[in-house]
Amino acid sequence: MSKLIVVLSLVALLPFLCSSFSPENPLDRRILVLLDDFAIKSSHSLFFKSLQSRGFDLDFKLADDPKIALQRYGQYLYDGLILFSPTIERFGGSIDSATILDFVDSGHDLIITADSNASDIIRNIATECGVDFDEDPAAMVIDHTGYAVSDVEGDHTLIAAENFIKSDVILGSKNIEAPVLFQGIGHSLNPANSLVLKVLEASPSAYSANPKSKLTGPPSLTGSSISLVSIVQARNNARILISGSLSLFSNRFFRSGVQKAGSPTKHDKSGNEQFLTELSKWVFHERGHLKAVNVQHHKVGEADEPAIYRINDDLEYSVEIYEWSGTSWEPYVADDVQVQFYMMSPYVLKTLSNDGKGRYFSSFKVPDVYGVFQFKVEYQKLGYTSLSLSKQIPVRPFRHNEYERFIPAAYPYYGAAFSMMVGFFIFTAVHLYNK
Template identity: 75%
Template sequence: MVKLCVLIAAVSLLPFICLSFSPENPTDRRVLVLLDDLSLKSSHSIFFDSIISRGFDVDFKLAEDPKLSLQRYGQYLYDALILFSPSTDRFGGSLDLAGVLDFVDSGHDLILAADDSASDLIRNIATECGVDFDEDSSAIVIDHKSYAVSETEGDHTLIVSDDFIQSDAILGSTKVEAPVLYKGIAHSVNAANSLVLKVLSASPSAYSANPSSKLSSPPLLSGSAISLVSVVQARNNARITITGSLDMFSNRLIRSGVQKAGDSKKYSKSGNEQFVTELSRWVFHERGHLKAVNLRHHKFGETDEPAIYRINDDLEFSVEIYEWSGKSWEPYVANDVQVQFYMMSPYVLKTLSTNQKGLYHTSFKVPDVYGVFQFKVDYQRLGYTALSLSKQIPVRPFRHNEYERFIPTAFPYYGASFTTVCMSPLALTHTLFLATVIISNAHTHSL
């Protein structure tokens, strides 16, 4: 009896237990930072403190830690990974290249920062994510026009860039006013790969080369082909940031004033802090993360969802879409959300109206084609997580007793019939007489 009571109590608590372990928000909370040297924890403390202040649990470890592991008993211990270990040739513990890629493939997020000491391991991770660092390991980005004035006596490797991607979802609604200081290596992205985006680009005068040697041939990367910071949003909505500058996150460049060569305007502080902070918000799903709930459909004038529709039925469709603000789910407002009524190809494509409170709705007539259809919402916009929803519904033809009694196209025939009935008695008699004569003649000829 006691065991039965305990079992009943456990079952009664099960919904609450499941609720407590189901995340109410999509934000990554457990972050692992792998470092080449623990001194980076203090030299890049402003960036790390901004993450910790937003409620993240940040775990710092050396990249060669022999106890390093991302999983335990098949469960991931972390939600996001920051690789600030460009020179590491081999990770410690059970972590390797395949482990990092599996981590991303499972929907987790990654920030990778390299420099001119980038190892083959770090380069291979970037390549697998769709970004190719310059093959010349001694080459870094040089710009003899867009460089920081304080470095005029140097080799112009501390460059200034303000060519940001135009996306509020990725960099926030507050514009980065000051340019970003960048010192590091160049990388390129495949223009045919729609998953990889340039977030910070080099100027047309930039090129990638070894600053300590003369150019014997044209550089492999130059001008607009150089990306300084790129992001990837995978099809599973995992987010990745890749850059060739570890110094970009450092306290030194964050606190440094900046003045672009040839520009009289001087900023007391670079835009690095705002840039890397807003970028980390996007990577950790604090912004641009959408969810769709309550996909519903029913016949016009009804509320219950039917198991089947009939051709030419009038129906209403609705779905709710919300965006994570970093603290709560807020209504997502847009005018480009569409629904397809789909069977092999879309028979109906409608743009949904919104009540500005997260509800999107429309109404339309079921096409005059029967079969198995789907309601499909496939929403993909720059910087936002992709929404892909579908719900299947069969459509049947009319039954034999559901067709119209009188068909409009047959009205001439109906009219002819009624005209015959309404003929005058004389005309009717004459018609009957002619019919009798014709029948008699036919009978005579047959004899």
């Protein structure tokens, strides 16, 4: 009887177990948060509550905890990592910079924060991700024209930044009306890395220097080349957020009013909360996440996928593409998805039509070249996960009994042959029977 009760209990729980581990849900739910101090958990609680309200399970640990680990028995314990520990000199447990980079290489997401006291290990991780923080450990971003007005005249390191990236998929469709408060260290992007993008850049009047000492030479970072917040989308679709300020995420900056120097408008609340909420949705794949399913190809007028095509066959290709909306998969609608029929180089390049319901399709003629071809879809668009689809198919020439017996282009030659035979017959008859 007891065994029967256990079995029935397991059967009753089966739907919940299936939904918990559903592969259709792209959200990274389990996130490890490494802190310099547990006080950050309360001083930055609004940002953490925003994540938890969207269904993320946050595990808070001190960065030097000797028991922390990212994986066990070859399996990762977390889907995302937040480093709110800019001053840590050495991580605890089995975590080091190589471990964190392997975590990203495995397709997981990462948020890195730094400040003017950023440690070498944080700088090294950021460098591997494609950004270089100012080498001066005491440097901060200073802006004497774009600073935030405050009651106390300061050194203009509290900046009201509003140079956002122009992308609805990264920052949402709703405009960020208020400037973002930033106080921290600036960084530049590695020009050799095409995957890193500025999300929030400094104004042309900004520069990076030690605010407590006089300049003895030109600053190493100036103007719009200074990035305050950057993002990376790796080729494996892992996403990284790099910020030069830990205070950017704090409750104080979330709740503070802001007025940019020279502007008559004073906002009751800064744009930090909206900016980081929308940006974190992108980082953790709640937006801009695509999937492709149901890839099909067949001859025109048929439904089954053939094992081989013949040159000059008419074929149809189709694929369905969906975007994760945060709660469900919705049809992705765009006019720039292309398919290649490829062998060493694309012989056919067609822009796919769509029916507005996620299905993309096109038809074309197989080129007059035989060999092993591929259907290839390489889709890369700012803010979206990249799609790389390929399907191999051989193409054969005509068989000996499939060629046309009378080719219109050869009619002159046919005529010449038959006229030669008729002429020879007439000549023979005349020669034999003419006296």
